[in-house]
Amino acid sequence: MDNQFSGLPRDCYGCHQSDYQATISPNHVSGDFPTDCSMCHSEASWSPATFDHNLTDFPLTGAHQTVGCEDCHDGGQFVAIPTDCFSCHEGDYNGVSDPNHVANNFSQDCTECHNTA
Structure with a gap:
Protein backbone atom coordinates (compact mmCIF):
# COMPACT_ATOMS: atom_id res chain seq x y z
CA MET A 1 0.00 0.00 0.00
CA ASP A 2 3.09 2.24 0.03
CA ASN A 3 1.95 3.92 3.25
CA GLN A 4 -0.55 6.08 1.33
CA PHE A 5 -2.68 6.38 4.48
CA SER A 6 0.23 6.92 6.85
CA GLY A 7 -0.28 9.90 9.12
CA LEU A 8 -4.02 10.22 8.46
CA PRO A 9 -6.46 10.32 11.39
CA ARG A 10 -7.79 6.95 12.47
CA ASP A 11 -11.20 8.23 13.57
CA CYS A 12 -14.00 8.83 11.04
CA TYR A 13 -14.52 12.45 12.04
CA GLY A 14 -10.89 13.25 11.30
CA CYS A 15 -11.58 12.85 7.57
CA HIS A 16 -15.36 13.29 7.48
CA GLN A 17 -15.76 16.50 9.50
CA SER A 18 -17.22 18.32 6.48
CA ASP A 19 -19.80 15.51 6.01
CA TYR A 20 -20.80 15.82 9.67
CA GLN A 21 -21.15 19.59 9.44
CA ALA A 22 -23.09 19.47 6.15
CA THR A 23 -25.62 16.87 7.28
CA ILE A 24 -28.97 18.57 7.81
CA SER A 25 -31.41 15.70 8.07
CA PRO A 26 -30.94 15.39 10.94
CA ASN A 27 -28.68 18.36 11.60
CA HIS A 28 -25.71 16.84 13.39
CA VAL A 29 -24.25 20.16 14.59
CA SER A 30 -27.38 21.75 16.08
CA GLY A 31 -28.50 18.34 17.34
CA ASP A 32 -25.22 18.08 19.26
CA PHE A 33 -24.60 14.63 17.80
CA PRO A 34 -21.43 12.82 18.91
CA THR A 35 -18.44 13.06 16.58
CA ASP A 36 -17.87 9.33 17.07
CA CYS A 37 -19.63 8.30 13.83
CA SER A 38 -19.68 4.63 14.85
CA MET A 39 -22.34 5.43 17.47
CA CYS A 40 -24.89 5.55 14.61
CA HIS A 41 -23.11 4.49 11.41
CA SER A 42 -21.06 1.50 10.31
CA GLU A 43 -18.22 1.14 7.85
CA ALA A 44 -20.32 -1.30 5.83
CA SER A 45 -23.32 1.01 5.45
CA TRP A 46 -23.32 4.73 6.10
CA SER A 47 -27.06 4.92 5.57
CA PRO A 48 -29.42 4.08 7.08
CA ALA A 49 -28.01 5.09 10.41
CA THR A 50 -29.05 3.46 13.64
CA PHE A 51 -29.31 4.90 17.10
CA ASP A 52 -29.47 2.91 20.31
CA HIS A 53 -31.94 4.68 22.56
CA ASN A 54 -30.98 2.26 25.35
CA LEU A 55 -27.81 4.30 25.75
CA THR A 56 -29.83 7.44 26.55
CA ASP A 57 -31.90 8.69 29.47
CA PHE A 58 -35.03 7.65 27.52
CA PRO A 59 -34.88 4.02 26.37
CA LEU A 60 -37.74 3.23 23.99
CA THR A 61 -40.24 0.74 25.37
CA GLY A 62 -43.67 -0.46 24.32
CA ALA A 63 -45.49 1.81 21.87
CA HIS A 64 -42.53 4.20 21.74
CA GLN A 65 -40.60 1.58 19.76
CA THR A 66 -42.93 1.92 16.78
CA VAL A 67 -43.16 5.71 16.37
CA GLY A 68 -40.98 7.52 13.88
CA CYS A 69 -38.04 9.60 15.10
CA GLU A 70 -39.70 12.81 13.85
CA ASP A 71 -42.73 12.20 16.08
CA CYS A 72 -40.62 13.17 19.09
CA HIS A 73 -37.74 14.98 17.41
CA ASP A 74 -39.77 17.62 15.58
CA GLY A 75 -37.63 19.92 13.48
CA GLY A 76 -34.53 17.82 14.05
CA GLN A 77 -34.30 18.64 17.75
CA PHE A 78 -32.35 15.95 19.56
CA VAL A 79 -31.46 17.59 22.87
CA ALA A 80 -33.67 18.91 25.66
CA ILE A 81 -36.67 16.80 24.61
Missing part, protein backbone atom coordinates in the same frame (compact mmCIF):
# COMPACT_ATOMS: atom_id res chain seq x y z
CA PRO A 82 -39.12 16.47 27.53
CA THR A 83 -39.35 12.91 28.79
CA ASP A 84 -42.49 13.17 30.92
CA CYS A 85 -45.56 11.55 29.34
CA PHE A 86 -47.82 14.57 29.68
CA SER A 87 -45.56 16.72 27.48
CA CYS A 88 -46.51 14.66 24.43
CA HIS A 89 -49.79 13.14 25.57
CA GLU A 90 -51.62 16.19 26.96
CA GLY A 91 -54.18 15.91 24.15
CA ASP A 92 -54.86 12.29 25.07
CA TYR A 93 -55.25 13.23 28.74
CA ASN A 94 -57.65 16.10 27.95
CA GLY A 95 -59.63 14.02 25.44
CA VAL A 96 -60.36 10.97 27.56
CA SER A 97 -64.01 10.90 28.65
CA ASP A 98 -64.36 7.51 30.32
CA PRO A 99 -63.21 8.29 32.90
CA ASN A 100 -62.78 12.03 32.33
CA HIS A 101 -59.24 12.71 33.51
CA VAL A 102 -59.67 16.49 33.73
CA ALA A 103 -63.02 16.48 35.58
CA ASN A 104 -61.72 13.86 38.01
CA ASN A 105 -58.51 15.83 38.54
CA PHE A 106 -56.36 12.78 37.75
CA SER A 107 -52.63 13.10 38.12
CA GLN A 108 -50.71 14.26 35.06
CA ASP A 109 -48.08 11.65 35.91
CA CYS A 110 -49.39 9.06 33.46
CA THR A 111 -47.15 6.33 34.90
CA GLU A 112 -49.31 6.19 38.03
CA CYS A 113 -51.89 4.25 35.98
CA HIS A 114 -50.36 3.54 32.56
CA ASN A 115 -47.25 2.04 30.99
CA THR A 116 -45.97 2.08 27.40
CA ALA A 117 -47.18 -1.44 26.57
Whole structure:
Protein backbone atom coordinates (compact mmCIF):
# COMPACT_ATOMS: atom_id res chain seq x y z
CA MET A 1 0.00 0.00 0.00
CA ASP A 2 3.09 2.24 0.03
CA ASN A 3 1.95 3.92 3.25
CA GLN A 4 -0.55 6.08 1.33
CA PHE A 5 -2.68 6.38 4.48
CA SER A 6 0.23 6.92 6.85
CA GLY A 7 -0.28 9.90 9.12
CA LEU A 8 -4.02 10.22 8.46
CA PRO A 9 -6.46 10.32 11.39
CA ARG A 10 -7.79 6.95 12.47
CA ASP A 11 -11.20 8.23 13.57
CA CYS A 12 -14.00 8.83 11.04
CA TYR A 13 -14.52 12.45 12.04
CA GLY A 14 -10.89 13.25 11.30
CA CYS A 15 -11.58 12.85 7.57
CA HIS A 16 -15.36 13.29 7.48
CA GLN A 17 -15.76 16.50 9.50
CA SER A 18 -17.22 18.32 6.48
CA ASP A 19 -19.80 15.51 6.01
CA TYR A 20 -20.80 15.82 9.67
CA GLN A 21 -21.15 19.59 9.44
CA ALA A 22 -23.09 19.47 6.15
CA THR A 23 -25.62 16.87 7.28
CA ILE A 24 -28.97 18.57 7.81
CA SER A 25 -31.41 15.70 8.07
CA PRO A 26 -30.94 15.39 10.94
CA ASN A 27 -28.68 18.36 11.60
CA HIS A 28 -25.71 16.84 13.39
CA VAL A 29 -24.25 20.16 14.59
CA SER A 30 -27.38 21.75 16.08
CA GLY A 31 -28.50 18.34 17.34
CA ASP A 32 -25.22 18.08 19.26
CA PHE A 33 -24.60 14.63 17.80
CA PRO A 34 -21.43 12.82 18.91
CA THR A 35 -18.44 13.06 16.58
CA ASP A 36 -17.87 9.33 17.07
CA CYS A 37 -19.63 8.30 13.83
CA SER A 38 -19.68 4.63 14.85
CA MET A 39 -22.34 5.43 17.47
CA CYS A 40 -24.89 5.55 14.61
CA HIS A 41 -23.11 4.49 11.41
CA SER A 42 -21.06 1.50 10.31
CA GLU A 43 -18.22 1.14 7.85
CA ALA A 44 -20.32 -1.30 5.83
CA SER A 45 -23.32 1.01 5.45
CA TRP A 46 -23.32 4.73 6.10
CA SER A 47 -27.06 4.92 5.57
CA PRO A 48 -29.42 4.08 7.08
CA ALA A 49 -28.01 5.09 10.41
CA THR A 50 -29.05 3.46 13.64
CA PHE A 51 -29.31 4.90 17.10
CA ASP A 52 -29.47 2.91 20.31
CA HIS A 53 -31.94 4.68 22.56
CA ASN A 54 -30.98 2.26 25.35
CA LEU A 55 -27.81 4.30 25.75
CA THR A 56 -29.83 7.44 26.55
CA ASP A 57 -31.90 8.69 29.47
CA PHE A 58 -35.03 7.65 27.52
CA PRO A 59 -34.88 4.02 26.37
CA LEU A 60 -37.74 3.23 23.99
CA THR A 61 -40.24 0.74 25.37
CA GLY A 62 -43.67 -0.46 24.32
CA ALA A 63 -45.49 1.81 21.87
CA HIS A 64 -42.53 4.20 21.74
CA GLN A 65 -40.60 1.58 19.76
CA THR A 66 -42.93 1.92 16.78
CA VAL A 67 -43.16 5.71 16.37
CA GLY A 68 -40.98 7.52 13.88
CA CYS A 69 -38.04 9.60 15.10
CA GLU A 70 -39.70 12.81 13.85
CA ASP A 71 -42.73 12.20 16.08
CA CYS A 72 -40.62 13.17 19.09
CA HIS A 73 -37.74 14.98 17.41
CA ASP A 74 -39.77 17.62 15.58
CA GLY A 75 -37.63 19.92 13.48
CA GLY A 76 -34.53 17.82 14.05
CA GLN A 77 -34.30 18.64 17.75
CA PHE A 78 -32.35 15.95 19.56
CA VAL A 79 -31.46 17.59 22.87
CA ALA A 80 -33.67 18.91 25.66
CA ILE A 81 -36.67 16.80 24.61
CA PRO A 82 -39.12 16.47 27.53
CA THR A 83 -39.35 12.91 28.79
CA ASP A 84 -42.49 13.17 30.92
CA CYS A 85 -45.56 11.55 29.34
CA PHE A 86 -47.82 14.57 29.68
CA SER A 87 -45.56 16.72 27.48
CA CYS A 88 -46.51 14.66 24.43
CA HIS A 89 -49.79 13.14 25.57
CA GLU A 90 -51.62 16.19 26.96
CA GLY A 91 -54.18 15.91 24.15
CA ASP A 92 -54.86 12.29 25.07
CA TYR A 93 -55.25 13.23 28.74
CA ASN A 94 -57.65 16.10 27.95
CA GLY A 95 -59.63 14.02 25.44
CA VAL A 96 -60.36 10.97 27.56
CA SER A 97 -64.01 10.90 28.65
CA ASP A 98 -64.36 7.51 30.32
CA PRO A 99 -63.21 8.29 32.90
CA ASN A 100 -62.78 12.03 32.33
CA HIS A 101 -59.24 12.71 33.51
CA VAL A 102 -59.67 16.49 33.73
CA ALA A 103 -63.02 16.48 35.58
CA ASN A 104 -61.72 13.86 38.01
CA ASN A 105 -58.51 15.83 38.54
CA PHE A 106 -56.36 12.78 37.75
CA SER A 107 -52.63 13.10 38.12
CA GLN A 108 -50.71 14.26 35.06
CA ASP A 109 -48.08 11.65 35.91
CA CYS A 110 -49.39 9.06 33.46
CA THR A 111 -47.15 6.33 34.90
CA GLU A 112 -49.31 6.19 38.03
CA CYS A 113 -51.89 4.25 35.98
CA HIS A 114 -50.36 3.54 32.56
CA ASN A 115 -47.25 2.04 30.99
CA THR A 116 -45.97 2.08 27.40
CA ALA A 117 -47.18 -1.44 26.57
